Amino acid sequence: MDKLTNETVIEKLKSQFGDGITHISEPKGLLTVETHKDHIIEVLRSIKEDDSMQFIYLTDITAVHHPEREKPYAVVYHVHSLVHNVRIRIKVFLEKENPTIASATVLWNGANWMERETYDFFGIIFEGHPDLRRILNMDELGVFPMRKEYPLEDPNRVDKKDFYFGR
Incomplete structure (x- = not known):
């Protein structure tokens, strides 16, 4: 069996999906x-089921x-x-309004809890998920607490004022 390299994976994905990548x-x-x-x-199924890659x-x-991007959620x-x-990271950028994507539970049962956590913290909706609800909050x-919609610190805190630090 030949060693799987990043170049091999890139070639396979480009030949199969073209502009989809x-x-x-x-x-x-x-x-x-x-x-x-x-x-x-389709991309996840391809890398999982291809006998030469086997990203299982x-x-x-x-x-x-x-928040600064046109499509802010990755x-x-x-x-x-x-x-x-060999490892691979696959990103999909979603629009701000109605961030939805297909559920990977059709390929991996373990995606269930991972998608629930992502929904719980970021509000990403996984279409076709069998039980999409909050899991930790x-x-x-x-x-959705991991969205960067609020300031990191309370601007009214007095213990963070410069004069307390001699500035």
Whole structure:
């Protein structure tokens, strides 16, 4: 069996999805691929079921909020090929209004809890999820705490004033 490299994975994805793969990078050697939300299940299924890649272990699903971007929410999938000991990160950027994406539970049962956590903290809606509800926060919490919508500190705190520090 030939060693699986990032270049091999890139070639396979480009040949199969073409313009469906929008950006490729390798920060610190970790292959990172961006795709559209319409293609995410096809891309995940492809890397999982391809006998030459075998990315069968879904390590994590999370999100990142970039409020300065046009599409501020990035859903990030970390997948590992245990056979080849190669990892890949797949990102999908979602619009601010109605951030929805297809659920990966059709491929991995373990995606259930990861998607619930991502929903709970970022408000990303995973269409087709069997039980999308809060998992760690209170049900009556009206916000999604990991969104960068609020200041990090209370501006009314008096113990953070410069004159207390001789400035």
